[in-house]
Amino acid sequence: ENDLNVRVMAASILLNHINWNTEGASAAALVSRIDPILRKPEVTPLMQVWWASHFSHWHFINGRYAEATEVMTEARAIAERYGLEHHLFDIDHQEAAALINKGEHATAKARLDVMERRLSPAQRMLWPYYLHLRSILDQRLGNRKSALDTAERALAMVRELDIPSLQMPHFLARLAWARAAVGDRQGANEALDEAI
Secondary structure (H helix, E strand, O other): HHHHHHHHHHHHHHHHEEEEEEEEOOHHHHHHHHHHOOOOOOOOOOHHHHHHHHHHHHHHHHHOOOHHHHHHHHHHHHHHOOOHHHHHHHHHHHHHHHHHOOOHHHHHHHHHHHHHHOOOOOOOOOOOHHHHHHHHHHHHHOOOHHHHHHHHHHHHHHHHHHOOHHHHHHHHHHHHHHHHHOOOOHHHHHHHHHHH
16 A cells, blocks of 8 residues: 555656656656556545646646646545645646636636635745736736736745745746736846746
């Protein structure tokens, strides 16, 4: 039983690495190897939810937004059934990102509103990720000034926190897009240069 959970944990860590650091060619083989293990009753709900967050992100970065949403819907049901409320942010984040990219902006806004209500000021590591998504949605909805303000706020928080440097370019690129949308080409280029 422990061996299965350790294998799922290791696979989750590896898939996260593949998602962030590689072209992703080896992910499909990993997913096919871990899928039968996940169906075994010995795999804990926590490991199922943890795997789902990385599995959903793999679908997301490959443009399979419907699949990403489906994975997170299943993960949400598990998290709610077993009292894993602390993992709802990751689920909500992945689902909102997929909704935004599918163009389902009203549903994405509702999901982001729920996320904001759940976030406490003490959860400082989560706020930049929430603000990143909010900025994307604001820009898609044509709220350019709000998108820029929110992107700047997210980046300011990231600079104060111990966010992994690998993720910093995402916040800088978001700021660049927001600056470009308001016509600040120089500011956009500066953010992109820092991201690079």
